[in-house]
Amino acid sequence: EIVMTQSPATLSVSPGERxxxxxxxxxxxxxxxxWYQQKPGQAPRILIYGASTRATGIPARFSGSGSGTEFTxxxxxxxxxxFAVYYCQQxxxxxxxxxxxxxxxxx
Amino acid sequence: xxQLVESGGGxxxxxxxxxxxxxxxxFSFSTYWMSWVRQAPGKGLEWVANIKEDGSEKYYVDxxxxxxxxSRDNAKNSLFxxxxxxxxxxxxxxxxxxxxxxxxxxxxxxxxxxSS
Numbered sequence: 001e002i003v004m005t006q007s008p009a010t011l012s013v014s015p016g017e018r019x020x021x022x023x024x025x026x027x028x029x030x031x032x033x034x035w036y037q038q039k040p041g042q043a044p045r046i047l048i049y050g051a052s053t054r055a056t057g058i059p060a061r062f063s064g065s066g067s068g069t070e071f072t073x074x075x076x077x078x079x080x081x082x083f084a085v086y087y088c089q090q091x092x093x094x095x096x097x098x099x100x101x102x103x104x105x106x107x
Numbered sequence: 108x109x110q111l112v113e114s115g116g117g118x119x120x121x122x123x124x125x126x127x128x129x130x131x132x133x134f135s136f137s138t139y140w141m142s143w144v145r146q147a148p149g150k151g152l153e154w155v156a157n158i159k160e161d162g163s164e165k166y167y168v169d170x171x172x173x174x175x176x177x178s179r180d181n182a183k184n185s186l187f188x189x190x191x192x193x194x195x196x197x198x199x200x201x202x203x204x205x206x207x208x209x210x211x212x213x214x215x216x217x218x219x220x221x222s223s
Contacts, residue, residue, distance in 0.1 A: 001169075032208065034208075034209035034210070036152075036210075038152075042215075043202055043213035043214060043215055043216060044144075044152065044202075044210075044213055045213070046209060046210060046211050046212075049208075049209040049211075050209075055211065087151065087152055089152075089154075089209065089210075091207075091208035091209055094166045095154060095166070095167075095168045095169070096142075096154035096157070096208075097154065098151060098152040098153065098154065099151070100151045101151045101152075
């Protein structure tokens with residue numbers, strides 16, 4: 001079973017600044033990794049799949065990188081609507097597994 | 108616009124059963140893997156189960172194997188989750204999601220509370 005570990009647990013960022021979120025897999029998941037955003041009281045929304053491909057309608061300020069065991073989600077210039085919890089998820093193996101989440105909060 | 112609408116949640120006693128449903132619309136349901144993902148109160152996301160387009164393959168997280176059954180009715184564009192022998196730790200919002208790999212669309216979820 002693959003374990004996904006995200007860091008940091010909480011990231012305090014000022015609007016307009018860059019945010020860098022990390023996700024590590026306990027074994028290689030190739031590029032079979034997705035990122036999701038979840039706001040309070042809402043369902044998650046997919047941002048990135050295939051480690052680096054933005055989903056339909058996702059702004060260009062969101063970018064994903066990495067392969068194997070190390071992945072990064074970068075938000076180039078945080079907007080007010082970007083403050084949320086972000087999850088990574090591997091789909092290279094069953095069981096599908098999510099990281100524990102990174103909360104991006106206003107500094 | 109793709110829509111996924113869950114129903115069937117509620118309060119159930121430990122050891123009881125519930126059947127969740129997910130009504131899909133505005134996409135070709137029979138051509139997609141479908142999944143259930145849950146989220147305990149204040150916690151992160153946990154994949155529960157998924158099912159192939161034709162129902163011929165099903166996968167489950169270990170903690171629900173033998174207790175939960177995923178199924179689908181392509182003629183009715185519907186996904187189901189039969190949950191038996193429910194435990195307190197099954198308390199969560201249950202989301203229906205499109206896909207078996209990444210999850211491109213999600214419903215709003217239905218709350219299942221297991222408590223005496």
